[in-house]
Amino acid sequence: MTKIKLNINNKDTVLEADPQMPLLWAIRDLAGLKGTKYGCGVAQCGACVVHLNGEAVRSCVTKVSRAEGKKVVTIEGLSEDNNHPVQKAWQDLDVPQCGYCHSGQIMSAVVLLREKPDPTDQDIDDAMAGNVCRCGTYLRVRKAIHLASELQKTASNG
Amino acid sequence: MDNTSLSRRNFLKTTGAAGAFLSLGFYMPASAKQAKIVTAAEADQFGVELNAWIHIDQSGKVTIFNHRAEMGQGSYQAVPQIVAEELEVNLADANIVSAKGNKEKYGSQITGGSSTVRGSYKNLLKLSATAREMLIQAAAAKWSVDKATCYAEGGKVFHKPSGRQMHYGELVEAASKLEPPKDVVLKKRADYKLIGKPLKRMDTHLKTNGTAVFGIDKMLPGMLYAAVERNPRMLGKVKSFDDSAALKVPGVKKVVKIKRGVFTAYREGVAVVADSTWAAIQGKKALKVQWDDSGFEHLDTEEIYKRQAKALDTQEGLPFKKQGDVDGILSKASKKIEATYETPYQYHACMEPLNCVAHYQGDKLQIWGPVQAPEWLQEYLSKEMGLDKKNVEVNMTFLGGGFGRKALMDYPHEAAEISKAMKTPIQVVWTREDDATQGPYRPGITYRCEGVVKDGGIDALKVKLAGQNIGHASGAPKDKPNGSASEGFLKPYAESIKNLAIMDVPFETPIPVIWWRSVYASTNGFAYESFLDELAAEAGKDPLDFRRAHLKEERLQKLIDKIESVSGWKKRKKGEGFGVAITECFDSTVAQVVKVSKAATGGVKIDKVWAVMDCGWYVNPDTIEAQVEGSIVMGLGAATMHEVKFKDGIPVDNNFSTYQMPRITDIPPIEVHIMDNDENAGGVGEPGLPPFAPALTNAIFDLTGKRIRKLPFNLAAV
Ligand code: FES
Numbered sequence: 001m002t003k004i005k006l007n008i009n010n011k012d013t014v015l016e017a018d019p020q021m022p023l024l025w026a027i028r029d030l031a032g033l034k035g036t037k038y039g040c041g042v043a044q045c046g047a048c049v050v051h052l053n054g055e056a057v058r059s060c061v062t063k064v065s066r067a068e069g070k071k072v073v074t075i076e077g078l079s080e081d082n083n084h085p086v087q088k089a090w091q092d093l094d095v096p097q098c099g100y101c102h103s104g105q106i107m108s109a110v111v112l113l114r115e116k117p118d119p120t121d122q123d124i125d126d127a128m129a130g131n132v133c134r135c136g137t138y139l140r141v142r143k144a145i146h147l148a149s150e151l152q153k154t155a156s157n158g
Numbered sequence: 159m160d161n162t163s164l165s166r167r168n169f170l171k172t173t174g175a176a177g178a179f180l181s182l183g184f185y186m187p188a189s190a191k192q193a194k195i196v197t198a199a200e201a202d203q204f205g206v207e208l209n210a211w212i213h214i215d216q217s218g219k220v221t222i223f224n225h226r227a228e229m230g231q232g233s234y235q236a237v238p239q240i241v242a243e244e245l246e247v248n249l250a251d252a253n254i255v256s257a258k259g260n261k262e263k264y265g266s267q268i269t270g271g272s273s274t275v276r277g278s279y280k281n282l283l284k285l286s287a288t289a290r291e292m293l294i295q296a297a298a299a300k301w302s303v304d305k306a307t308c309y310a311e312g313g314k315v316f317h318k319p320s321g322r323q324m325h326y327g328e329l330v331e332a333a334s335k336l337e338p339p340k341d342v343v344l345k346k347r348a349d350y351k352l353i354g355k356p357l358k359r360m361d362t363h364l365k366t367n368g369t370a371v372f373g374i375d376k377m378l379p380g381m382l383y384a385a386v387e388r389n390p391r392m393l394g395k396v397k398s399f400d401d402s403a404a405l406k407v408p409g410v411k412k413v414v415k416i417k418r419g420v421f422t423a424y425r426e427g428v429a430v431v432a433d434s435t436w437a438a439i440q441g442k443k444a445l446k447v448q449w450d451d452s453g454f455e456h457l458d459t460e461e462i463y464k465r466q467a468k469a470l471d472t473q474e475g476l477p478f479k480k481q482g483d484v485d486g487i488l489s490k491a492s493k494k495i496e497a498t499y500e501t502p503y504q505y506h507a508c509m510e511p512l513n514c515v516a517h518y519q520g521d522k523l524q525i526w527g528p529v530q531a532p533e534w535l536q537e538y539l540s541k542e543m544g545l546d547k548k549n550v551e552v553n554m555t556f557l558g559g560g561f562g563r564k565a566l567m568d569y570p571h572e573a574a575e576i577s578k579a580m581k582t583p584i585q586v587v588w589t590r591e592d593d594a595t596q597g598p599y600r601p602g603i604t605y606r607c608e609g610v611v612k613d614g615g616i617d618a619l620k621v622k623l624a625g626q627n628i629g630h631a632s633g634a635p636k637d638k639p640n641g642s643a644s645e646g647f648l649k650p651y652a653e654s655i656k657n658l659a660i661m662d663v664p665f666e667t668p669i670p671v672i673w674w675r676s677v678y679a680s681t682n683g684f685a686y687e688s689f690l691d692e693l694a695a696e697a698g699k700d701p702l703d704f705r706r707a708h709l710k711e712e713r714l715q716k717l718i719d720k721i722e723s724v725s726g727w728k729k730r731k732k733g734e735g736f737g738v739a740i741t742e743c744f745d746s747t748v749a750q751v752v753k754v755s756k757a758a759t760g761g762v763k764i765d766k767v768w769a770v771m772d773c774g775w776y777v778n779p780d781t782i783e784a785q786v787e788g789s790i791v792m793g794l795g796a797a798t799m800h801e802v803k804f805k806d807g808i809p810v811d812n813n814f815s816t817y818q819m820p821r822i823t824d825i826p827p828i829e830v831h832i833m834d835n836d837e838n839a840g841g842v843g844e845p846g847l848p849p850f851a852p853a854l855t856n857a858i859f860d861l862t863g864k865r866i867r868k869l870p871f872n873l874a875a876v
């Protein structure tokens with residue numbers, strides 16, 4: 001066991017963990033933040049996506065030691081009031097069905113929209129192909145990303 | 159809003175219903191066919207426990223017990239929408255909590271068979287209207303006016319002539335003392351304000367910020383985590399195990415041998431208990447287990463289908479339906495159409511792997527988990543764990559998908575056994591690999607079809623099927639045909655096809671099988687609707703006209719007209735492949751048209767899917783659209799991407815790296831339409847799946863002249 005210092009959702013945190021432990025389980029079981037989901041454990045489904053220093057990473061294959069001294073943002077820390085443009089778009093279009101995949105979908109979409117504020121369908125496909133949704137909400141995900149792009153623009157103009 | 163369950167005592171505490179309240183529920187006398195609506199006072203008097211579906215307190219707050227598990231099909235939304243409509247409250251004022259597994263209290267709670275709405279809506283409407291009438295009656299009495307001059311709206315009762323109004327909260331005390339009226343008048347469809355409207359789901363916001371609590375998210379103080387090594391051949395016993403390396407993994411506390419019941423058999427496993435999920439998984443990897451899996455066959459997929467073919471060659475099967483002179487016509491016909499269709503075993507692949515929290519406390523057991531059938535579970539666990547039923551508490555969480563798999567009792571049973579051995583609260587999390595390789599699976603079925611066409615119609619049709627019968631595991635008689643042999647096949651065909659036989663050829667393997675979204679319709683539909691297309695081609699008829707001629711029912715004719723017009727069927731051009739399929743399951747009928755074209759990169763691509771759903775009376779069109787889209791995506795995966803293959807008795811693919819799932823890049827545009835009528839409500843979560851595969855392969859035939867008779871197939875290789 002090692003003490004690992006990191007910042008989760010703007011809070012300096014010390015986790016006592018086996019440095020080999022994937023960030024996913026450290027976040028869930030040690031930090032008690034259960035919004036980040038386990039889907040496959042092998043970087044295939046995207047349910048576990050979090051932001052590590054602003055980059056979307058699959059926390060199931062990212063060792064907790066890699067987060068030492070870094071900033072981790074999980075779905076719980078994305079916004080104060082569930083009002084990030086991506087969250088709002090998701091709510092507006094009622095994207096989730098069971099909802100299990102959507103922490104990861106949203107975290108992936110946020111990074112996409114930061115890099116490409118006005119994504120084409122192709123951009124969306126490229127960025128979101130790593131996020132599996134068994135309930136099949138893909139068409140709404142695509143629509144919601146376009147909507148979030150609009151919301152983001154109005155927010156920055158206004 | 160809270161999605162954890164409440165006991166009635168906690169419920170009263172939490173809702174602050176210390177004062178008076180109006181609480182109405184079903185009282186389902188065992189002898190009576192109809193639900194009896196009772197007040198809390200009546201329930202106490204007769205000593206029956208109240209089904210507290212609706213509870214209105216003095217602040218006017220309405221609490222609804224959501225008696226169904228929420229696994230994505232929107233029952234979280236549908237139930238309050240129904241209640242709020244007839245109760246005349248704003249949807250925002252209606253709070254909803256999940257109810258615990260308790261059959262006496264809540265009636266059937268099994269979420270399966272697309273039954274959430276269709277099984278309960280009439281009772282829910284009546285119950286809500288009864289509460290509304292009692293509140294109106296209470297207000298009329300207070301004002302000493304005729305209750306016919308009063309009406310309810312937005313959680314208040316109004317006296318029309320004087321404009322006086324009273325809040326429900328002010329009326330609950332008086333209303334609770336009234337006798338519930340025997341007959342209440344329900345609203346007409348045209349007067350609905352909420353039902354039939356695309357209202358927002360109430361749980362969405364919980365699913366965009368990580369606050370929705372799924373089974374895997376449940377935490378209890380002092381809870382430990384367990385991972386279980388289970389026999390890779392699914393059946394069989396633990397011969398011996400060596401846990402010395404596992405016990406050295408940091409965080410691992412203990413290793414215990416445990417069992418879990420799967421249908422009537424027990425399966426053994428070795429559980430590693432640790433202080434984090436990951437430590438438990440590491441410990442599990444370090445285990446060395448010797449399995450005893452003698453006594454059953456280690457089958458390969460090829461062998462299974464070879465045996466199905468042989469069974470179909472050599473056996474006539476048990477008649478599920480037999481009318482007219484099928485065999486006579488088939489044997490004498492100058493031309494007979496024959497085709498064999500193969501459908502694969504399928505895995506549910508819920509995004510949330512199986513998991514369960516159990517806290518065994520000697521004389522009491524508490525369960526929290528993503529469970530589809532809490533009442534079965536309560537009953538099952540009380541037997542298995544030797545506890546009084548009232549001391550088994552089953553709490554439903556959100557489900558990250560269910561699709562039939564989470565109606566089984568094995569994973570909570572396992573959690574209960576481990577908690578008992580450890581004397582602490584335990585969460586068992588199945589790894590994706592565990593989840594993918596332990597089954598039960600949807601059975602793979604082979605269909606042998608024969609038909610004769612005469613005067614542009616079907617003269618005779620015979621379908622023989624060989625596949626495992628899901629019912630056998632729970633004791634269905636083996637000398638009777640599978641009761642679901644025609645699921646998916648439109649019932650009116652049995653009237654227009656005078657010479658018809660559906661024969662079930664008995665077939666067994668040691669592979670455990672279970673329902674999978676839309677159950678038999680998901681495989682049957684492919685065979686029936688593909689073969690109809692082959693017969694239409696033989697008759698030289700347009701596939702849609704051919705179906706129209708055989709489906710005389712008015713409701714179906716309207717559905718066919720609709721799919722024809724929305725898909726532009728008649729205007730289709732050369733070089734465009736159009737295919738249609740229509741199937742029925744769970745009292746809903748869905749027609750789909752798929753359009754395909756040659757892909758630039760080889761093979762074919764899907765350009766568009768049109769779907770028309772006839773589910774009768776419905777609550778939320780937005781939910782239906784989402785469910786049909788989701789069903790098509792799941793159907794697409796099952797038709798073109800994945801199957802469970804067995805090698806030496808072991809499922810081959812154990813994760814999404816090889817078990818390919820549909821992704822955003824694979825999804826064609828989908829257009830969903832809903833038929834408007836007042837027929838009885840049918841299911842919406844499943845019936846959109848079965849027509850997809852045959853509509854797709856029929857479209858490929860239209861484009862290329864090639865028949866695809868075996869699923870799954872690779873679109874790029876067509
Ligand atoms: S759980 Fe990390 S990608 Fe699936």
Ligand code: FES
Pocket residue numbers: 096097098099100101102132133134135136137230509558559
């Ligand atoms: S909404 Fe269920 S897996 Fe995506």
